[in-house]
Amino acid sequence: MATEYPDRYTGPTVAEIGEHATIRAILDAAPSHRNGDDAAVLPMPNPNTRTVVTTDMLVEGRHFRLDWSRAAEIGHKAVVQNFADIEAMGARPVAVVLALSAPGHTPVDFITELARGIGERVADYSADLAGGDLTGGEHLVVSVSAIGHLGGSMPALTLDGARPGQAVVAAGRIGYSAAGLALLRRYGRDDVPAEFTELVRAHLIPATAPGRGVIARAAGASSMTDNSDGLITDLETLARRSGVGIDLAGVAIAPDELLTAAGRHLGIDPWTWVLTGGEDHTLMGTTSKDAPSGFRVIGAVHRNRPGTGPAVTVDSEPPAHSTGWDSFPRRVPSP
Incomplete structure (x- = not known):
């Protein structure tokens, strides 16, 4: 099913203005001195600091719906779900890169609002949008990768560190x-x-x-x-x-x-x-x-x-409900 954008997004589409003009619109919506070259150059972290990297995708119809979410809200959500993973390691988020696949009839207004939402949310963390990629596709897919810094010599907050009595x-x-x-x-x-x-x-x-x-x-x-x-x-x-x-x-x-x-x-x-x-x-x-x-x-x-x-x-009893999100839930074969 083709992506349908709400009427509030008007003006030219990405197919009408082209890839390079769309990228310039993204840069205008979320300006950063690191964004716009062949690759982003990040400063060296302080001594005894490690780099933490994570990535997540949001797929239209699966992770968001355009009749519910504004473009800026999708941008906010994409940042938060990635930065939460950085924070869960005990690290500080410093930058994100955006990979976007969008149909040709996507309004440029939608793209710029998405970028603005990303820019607003990363600014809350004193981070920025440092680069990315734009390509055409049948469906709208927003993929964000986040970079963070883990300072000092203490271990990261990994999943295997819980101990009895804590x-x-x-x-x-x-x-x-x-x-x-x-x-x-x-x-x-x-x-x-x-x-x-x-x-x-x-x-x-x-x-x-x-x-x-x-x-x-x-x-x-x-x-x-x-x-x-x-x-x-x-x-x-x-x-x-x-x-x-x-x-x-x-x-x-x-x-x-x-x-x-x-x-x-x-x-x-x-x-x-x-x-x-x-x-x-x-x-x-x-x-x-x-x-x-x-x-x-x-x-x-x-x-x-x-x-x-x-x-x-x-309270020492099995939880009344225990299922959660699974991108590929198991299917029980029919007898």
């Missing part, structure tokens, strides 16, 4: 993005009840507080991940990689009043959003010390022998 900590909301998605599916963007606008915004424009990963690493955290595929799914990955179990405190992750009201309104158990919803990009880690600034304790790490029970429990 606290599980989190910075950010849990379940808001999934609730917003449920509301969008029910009402579309324009008819969502006003009292739930915050939930819809959490899905369309997820936000993280810049610097939380660096703070957690400096404060002694030993492992970290972000809630991208679902709370249980992401913490299960961390627990299995570390060879431990995690028990979450129900009172610490319970749906708040807004999630509860949305669940009642839609007839959906809000615990589903908390336990299985992703794309909040909440940072979740483990520490033997007090919760770092901006974090709260949501559970504890314990010993767990493989095959003796679920890697993640809630």
Whole structure:
């Protein structure tokens, strides 16, 4: 099915003005002294600093819908999901590069708004859009790669650093993005009840507080991940990689009043959003010390022998919901 752009994007298309003029429009929308040459030249990090790199794609119809999302919001989302991965290593984001595949009938207004959204969000981190690539294609695909710096000699916050006796900590909301998605599916963007606008915004424009990963690493955290595929799914990955179990405190992750009201309104158990919803990009880690600034304790790490029970429990019981996002869900063959 061909990409259809909302009527708010007017003016010439990328096919009408050509690749080079479109690139110039991107540069104007997200200016950077590093962007515009054959490749970006980044400054050498300080001594004893390592480089961290990650990449993610957003595919129209799978990760965003044009009848729900403005172009700038897609740009914001692309940056946040990448920078959350950088922060989850305890590193500081410094730059992104953008690879964009777009049909020829894509309005230039859409491209420039997308670039502006990326530029706005990277500026929140004192980073910038350092380059990229533009190509034609049948579908709209936004691919962002992020670069970060990991300072000092302390280890990165990897998935295998959790130890029994540590606290599980989190910075950010849990379940808001999934609730917003449920509301969008029910009402579309324009008819969502006003009292739930915050939930819809959490899905369309997820936000993280810049610097939380660096703070957690400096404060002694030993492992970290972000809630991208679902709370249980992401913490299960961390627990299995570390060879431990995690028990979450129900009172610490319970749906708040807004999630509860949305669940009642839609007839959906809000615990589903908390336990299985992703794309909040909440940072979740483990520490033997007090919760770092901006974090709260949501559970504890314990010993767990493989095959003796679920890697993640809630109040010592298997979670009521445990599925999460999977780009290639397994299909059970018919008998």
